[in-house]
Amino acid sequence: GQNIDQPTEMTATEGAIVQINCTYQTSGFNGLFWYQQHAGEAPTFLSYNVLDGLEEKGRFSSFLSRSKGYSYLLLKELQMKDSASYLCAPAGTGRRALTFGSGTRLQVQP
Amino acid sequence: GAGVSQSPRYKVAKRGQDVALRCDPISGHVSLFWYQQALGQGPEFLTYFQNEAQLDKSGLPSDRFFAERPEGSVSTLKIQRTQQEDSAVYLCASSRAGRISGNTIYFGEGSWLTVV
Numbered sequence: 001g002q003n004i005d006q007p008t009e010m011t012a013t014e015g016a017i018v019q020i021n022c023t024y025q026t027s028g029f030n031g032l033f034w035y036q037q038h039a040g041e042a043p044t045f046l047s048y049n050v051l052d053g054l055e056e057k058g059r060f061s062s063f064l065s066r067s068k069g070y071s072y073l074l075l076k077e078l079q080m081k082d083s084a085s086y087l088c089a090p091a092g093t094g095r096r097a098l099t100f101g102s103g104t105r106l107q108v109q110p
Numbered sequence: 111g112a113g114v115s116q117s118p119r120y121k122v123a124k125r126g127q128d129v130a131l132r133c134d135p136i137s138g139h140v141s142l143f144w145y146q147q148a149l150g151q152g153p154e155f156l157t158y159f160q161n162e163a164q165l166d167k168s169g170l171p172s173d174r175f176f177a178e179r180p181e182g183s184v185s186t187l188k189i190q191r192t193q194q195e196d197s198a199v200y201l202c203a204s205s206r207a208g209r210i211s212g213n214t215i216y217f218g219e220g221s222w223l224t225v226v
Contacts, residue, residue: 030210031210033215035217041219042114042201042217042218042219042220043153043201043217044217045214045215045216048214085152087152087153091210095166095210096141096158096160096165096166096208096209096210097143097155097158097166097169097210098143098155098210098215099155100145100152100153100154101152102150102151102152103150103151103152105150
């Protein structure tokens with residue numbers, strides 16, 4: 001089975017930096033996805049990490065440590081539109097579907 | 111199509127009624143997934159198809175839930191004798207290949223089911 005742990009809620013200020021952590025346990029490992037989901041909308045793909053280290057993509061970066069079962073999503077220069085839920089989804093081997101964490105609801109304040 | 115399309119977008123069902131939710135995946139996508147998402151929670155896996163074959167239905171909560179994808183494209187999730195705990199958003203997703211590694215999964219906007 002899989003265990004995924006991420007904070008339920010976070011609050012940050014516009015223009016600031018926020019780090020959303022995710023710890024996980026999987027049977028085997030086939031990469032880790034982060035998705036963004038605005039209220040009432042579909043989850044949208046943000047990043048995919050399969051090797052250790054930091055992947056940067058504009059204002060968003062994602063980090064992975066396979067040995068520690070740990071990932072984080074780093075959001076820089078926060079904007080109001082970044083208020084959303086952020087879903088961590090590690091992929092185990094032997095399964096073809098992603099398992100999602102409960103998500104971290106981020107609120108960006110002016 | 112351009113994206114994953116789901117219908118109906120909203121459905122109110124009386125308890126005990128049967129419902130059918132439709133998913134049109136992105137054209138040519140091999141894999142199709144159904145997820146159930148309760149308010150404030152992440153999506154919970156229900157079932158997975160590779161083309162027309164249902165390879166994993168371990169997430170279906172009871173035998174009242176049934177999914178099919180007879181021609182390997184459009185899929186239908188059917189819920190029989192709906193109960194209040196079935197109220198949730200039902201998300202459909204598709205991906206190009208039949209494997210997870212490096213393979214982005216695209217979600218539809220979901221079908222919002224309310225059982226009264």
